[in-house]
Amino acid sequence: MSDGRTATEHAGRRRAAVLGSPIAHSLSPVLHRAAYAELGLTGWSYDRFETDEAALPGFLAGLGPEWAGLSLTMPLKRAVIPLLDGISDTAAAVEAVNTVVLTEDGRRTGDNTDIPGMVAALRERGVESVESAAVLGAGATASSALAALARICTGEVVAYVRSAARAAEMRQWGERLGVEVRTEDWDDAARALHAPLVIATTPAGTTDALAARLPERPATLFDVLYEPWPTELAARWSAYGGAVVSGLDLLVHQAVLQVERMTGRGPAPLAAMRRAGELALASR
Incomplete structure (x- = not known):
């Protein structure tokens, strides 16, 4: 080029x-x-x-x-x-x-370049398209995740958030980006672990408690953190045989x-x- x-x-x-x-x-x-x-x-x-x-x-x-x-x-x-x-x-x-x-x-x-970078990082791990996905968190990175999912997710995205205000923001981003977004309370975030693709956009330590609640065969986790690495969730996910995309991959x-x-x-x-x-x- x-x-x-x-x-x-x-x-x-x-x-x-x-x-x-x-x-x-x-x-x-x-x-x-x-x-x-x-x-x-x-x-x-x-x-x-x-x-x-x-x-x-x-x-x-x-x-x-x-x-x-x-x-x-x-x-x-x-x-x-x-x-x-x-x-x-x-x-x-x-x-x-x-x-x-x-x-x-x-x-x-x-x-x-964050949005196409997310898509490329997933593609490198064989994730070209998913029927549904879950997003953990609702900050700036979560909106980029929704934009990436707009390119590869054919169905619903469930966002797990801590407040009604954050939930409203994620639904608004979904409408703007053309993504079907449903929001759930963070207390129910363990449900996310059964999704074909989970994108964790939360700060270090936030998802640690979820590591003990993994299903036997998790699919793909995209954890945007790279330091410290691996997170407890990413380490357990990998040990259970699931695919893991890291924040370094995105970076x-x-x-x-x-x-x-x-x-x-x-x-x-x-x-x-x-x-x-x-x-x-x-x-x-």
Whole structure:
């Protein structure tokens, strides 16, 4: 793939970075630098910057023509939208941008690689389509999960949430994304474990109590966490013979798409990026 840049431009100094707050834990620099090394992009660098919503406009205003792209994490995925020249349909669907592509003429375009990254991570594990699914949680990642399920789920999605307000939000997202969403109280979350696909979008420790309630033959779990890993639920799920997709799988697949969009080169080296991420996590 190519974005029209010449070989000379690709060989020159180009910059990218991940922004967010907190950001010190981010694996994005490890993944992107591994990709640059494999692709031979010796003039490319990728850094991290602690940036909150108040600092974001100034940061963007200070970027020079050497900047090719930005990865965004919380709390910037929505805050960046008014600062961009345009966003993709995927990003608009969930009102969240995790990728900004910067052109040398100063144009800023937002995209969301989390959603296709989820779909790609599931496809890698053989999950192309499911008749129904369950989502644990109702935050920003849960809305991305619904958007991914809109592409692969042919039937109902049941979301397990802790409040009536969260339930209403998930139903609204379902209507917007074209997904049939039914909500249930978190106290009944063990029912989710029988679904053909379970996507856990909750913070560390939240699903630990569910691990003891697994059915004998669980299907597929997509747990978006990658640290600590494995979660108790993921470890028990795997021990019972179920398929498990991890947060690192998601992180790598969405980063693959970011690298391709920012550099104009592809395919990005999925295996090398995953190895780099695994080594970085193992050393923590």
